[in-house]
Amino acid sequence: MTDSVPFGTLLGMSNRETILSCALQLFSTRGYDAVGVQEIVDAAGIQKPTLYHYFGSKAGLLHALLEENFAPLFRDLEKAAVYNHDVKTSLEAVANVYFAFARQNPRFYRLQLALWFGAAESEPFHAVSGFNQRQQELLETLFYEASLDHGNMKGRQKAYAATFLGMVNNYAVLGLNGFTPLDPPLVYQSVHQFMHGIFS
Numbered sequence: 001m002t003d004s005v006p007f008g009t010l011l012g013m014s015n016r017e018t019i020l021s022c023a024l025q026l027f028s029t030r031g032y033d034a035v036g037v038q039e040i041v042d043a044a045g046i047q048k049p050t051l052y053h054y055f056g057s058k059a060g061l062l063h064a065l066l067e068e069n070f071a072p073l074f075r076d077l078e079k080a081a082v083y084n085h086d087v088k089t090s091l092e093a094v095a096n097v098y099f100a101f102a103r104q105n106p107r108f109y110r111l112q113l114a115l116w117f118g119a120a121e122s123e124p125f126h127a128v129s130g131f132n133q134r135q136q137e138l139l140e141t142l143f144y145e146a147s148l149d150h151g152n153m154k155g156r157q158k159a160y161a162a163t164f165l166g167m168v169n170n171y172a173v174l175g176l177n178g179f180t181p182l183d184p185p186l187v188y189q190s191v192h193q194f195m196h197g198i199f200s
Contacts, residue, residue, distance in 0.1 A: 083145035099182035102172040
């Protein structure tokens with residue numbers, strides 16, 4: 001599923017796909033809390049029972065939206081975040097995955113970050129938190145394995161993972177907002193910057 005399908009060109013999609021596409025466009029444009037079920041079904045050209053049949057509720061729709069859109073990121077990230085006894089190469093592979101995902105899914109990338117930076121007690125924060133924790137854990141594992149080769153990194157995997165993920169997300173947003181291209185030179189620059197912080 002792509003995040004660039006306008007409402008008027010959903011011909012050929014199933015009802016389920018159409019609902020997901022319309023929800024992504026509405027949630028990313030206006031925010032999850034500001035969009036009601038009626039607005040989603042109107043945009044999708046269906047009735048409420050159809051949405052409830054597929055997703056059960058607005059919260060169920062959000063979870064399905066997150067699950068399906070995060071799937072390709074995790075597929076690629078699990079391959080990239082494998083430590084191969086070269087921290088720099090592993091981190092460049094991870095950064096490449098994030099930047100490529102942001103380029104291909106700009107609407108979803110912005111949405112999931114907006115949900116993550118919402119209020120901790122909010123429904124959308126709880127919906128996205130497990131996906132963010134999974135990213136954190138993949139990076140923690142990478143840094144833990146690297147610490148077995150680099151003693152000065154020992155015990156810092158949580159901080160390194162959070163810092164690296166925050167840096168990558170920040171650059172991704174800068175790229176999506178037109179301030180920098182999400183290209184190989186940025187991958188090199190960001191990883192070099194991070195590595196300098198680890199080993200200096």
